[in-house]
């Protein structure tokens with residue numbers, strides 16, 4: 567049995583017009599903890615909890631799927647800063663053991679915590695700009711939401 571879709575799509579000049587989304591601007595706004603679309607509303611309601619929607623433009627933030635990507639990116643960034651620095655210091659200078667723990671561990675901890683929210687905001691901004699997951703206003707038919 568063949569079923570017909572409810573309504574055929576009518577293509578007009580306005581059908582192909584979609585909101586332009588600048589990837590870098592959206593990531594910059596997310597990096598600052600602001601809404602990727604308007605840049606004014608807060609993206610976060612807690613440290614790593616995104617708000618449900620933007621207070622200024624009403625953009626729904628719930629479709630984002632940042633998951634573990636921000637944590638992976640923070641590990642890569644902080645690791646690429648601390649490991650070469652520690653290797654350079656340890657090969658060129660003799661440091662006491664207590665100084666190692668007193669300096670390297672807090673730096674790594676605070677750098678990671680400091681970068682986590684901005685990186686998550688940038689990831690959410692990237693997902694919005696690329697219309698990933700539920701951020702696409704006109705998703706293709708037949709693809710279930712993730």
Ligand SMILES: [Zn+2]
Pocket residue numbers: 601602603604605606607620621622623624625
């Ligand atoms: Zn907004």
